[in-house]
Amino acid sequence: xxxxxxxxxxxxxxxxxxxxxxxxxxxxxxxxxxxxxxxxxxxxxxxxxxxxxxxxxxxxxxxxxxxxxxxxxxxxxxxxxxxxxxxxxxxxxxxxxxxxxxxxxxxxxxxxxxxxxxxxxxxxxxxxxxxxxxxxxxxxxxxxxxxxxxxxxxxxxxxxxxxxxxxxxxxxxxxxxxxxxxxxxxxxxxxxxxxxx
Amino acid sequence: xxxxxxxxxxxxxxxxxxxxxxxxxxxxxxxxxxxxxxxxxxxxxxxxxxxxxxxxxxxxxxxxxxxxxxxxxxxxxxxxxxxxxxxxxxxxxxxxxxxxxxxxxxxxxxxxxxxxxxxxxxxxxxxxxxxxxxxxxxxxxxxxxxxxxxxxxxxxxxxxxxxxxxxxxxxxxxxxxxxxxxxxxxxxxxxxxxxxx
Numbered sequence: 001x002x003x004x005x006x007x008x009x010x011x012x013x014x015x016x017x018x019x020x021x022x023x024x025x026x027x028x029x030x031x032x033x034x035x036x037x038x039x040x041x042x043x044x045x046x047x048x049x050x051x052x053x054x055x056x057x058x059x060x061x062x063x064x065x066x067x068x069x070x071x072x073x074x075x076x077x078x079x080x081x082x083x084x085x086x087x088x089x090x091x092x093x094x095x096x097x098x099x100x101x102x103x104x105x106x107x108x109x110x111x112x113x114x115x116x117x118x119x120x121x122x123x124x125x126x127x128x129x130x131x132x133x134x135x136x137x138x139x140x141x142x143x144x145x146x147x148x149x150x151x152x153x154x155x156x157x158x159x160x161x162x163x164x165x166x167x168x169x170x171x172x173x174x175x176x177x178x179x180x181x182x183x184x185x186x187x188x189x190x191x192x193x194x195x196x197x
Numbered sequence: 198x199x200x201x202x203x204x205x206x207x208x209x210x211x212x213x214x215x216x217x218x219x220x221x222x223x224x225x226x227x228x229x230x231x232x233x234x235x236x237x238x239x240x241x242x243x244x245x246x247x248x249x250x251x252x253x254x255x256x257x258x259x260x261x262x263x264x265x266x267x268x269x270x271x272x273x274x275x276x277x278x279x280x281x282x283x284x285x286x287x288x289x290x291x292x293x294x295x296x297x298x299x300x301x302x303x304x305x306x307x308x309x310x311x312x313x314x315x316x317x318x319x320x321x322x323x324x325x326x327x328x329x330x331x332x333x334x335x336x337x338x339x340x341x342x343x344x345x346x347x348x349x350x351x352x353x354x355x356x357x358x359x360x361x362x363x364x365x366x367x368x369x370x371x372x373x374x375x376x377x378x379x380x381x382x383x384x385x386x387x388x389x390x391x392x393x394x
Binding site for chain 1: 318340343346385
């Protein structure tokens, strides 16, 4: 109790994901997760508020990374440049060492409707954080909102591709390619804008 | 009990919104809503599953309208044309007679974080319904997903403008204008798509 535990957070996360995968998310308990990790419940609670936070603890850091990168982009950067900078900055959270956890996390969420809702709310929050950061740079309201959604689509597409077992590319490369695909789609959707004007 | 009540659904909806506004959403009860409407609890439950459904009962119909309009669009329609058809079809749910309820509904949701989450999930569902309908027409995956988000942004922007006290325009006109604004933003975001390629 209270002593320093090497890699406690990582061990707890891996133990939780293993238990969620084996017995289902609902059946897992904090005591069971701590036990599986060879740690105590009190160590668990020093790292996570509850078992759900094991799956969503990264949201705050991710929001901060995306937002900071947009705010730090040079004044000459276009809105699309800002989104690219945001995605590049997020890559620190998606290192090769963490890639094996992603398919497990995705499978747990896909199997539970409450967690799926939580994931949708996370996406809405990330979209809104990016839109806010763009507004703070002076991006016009409609473009800021659409850019927030486009950024989150690029992020979630990239995350799914990065997590795929056959993938060997780093997150940044995948994310920038997803962003370019979405920009091409945006061009398609923007065309014929005056047909019904 | 059991007899036909004229406009029961509308009376229940207005009574619920009035109570939510006066005492807060959490304090309102089904019995109180029915009483305020001069109806019984069993009449309430013939129309709504619970008090939250008074605020979100339209979601299923709206999803159906948006989806059907996209599926019914002629083969020559562009993706943007499909979104315009979807928004036009939604207008039947946003008649002048219902406009005075909208600001109350928005205020109730804005004051309650659980309802805000529910509203975000509603938007995610509508986006996904439009993307599915576009995929069924053969729209490419990335464009379908982005179009779903763009459609929902157009819808939510239009709803907010339509609900504004100073507004006198019909929903369709507002929604198509919002769509055109978003298409212009999409063009902006699509530009420079190859800068980092």
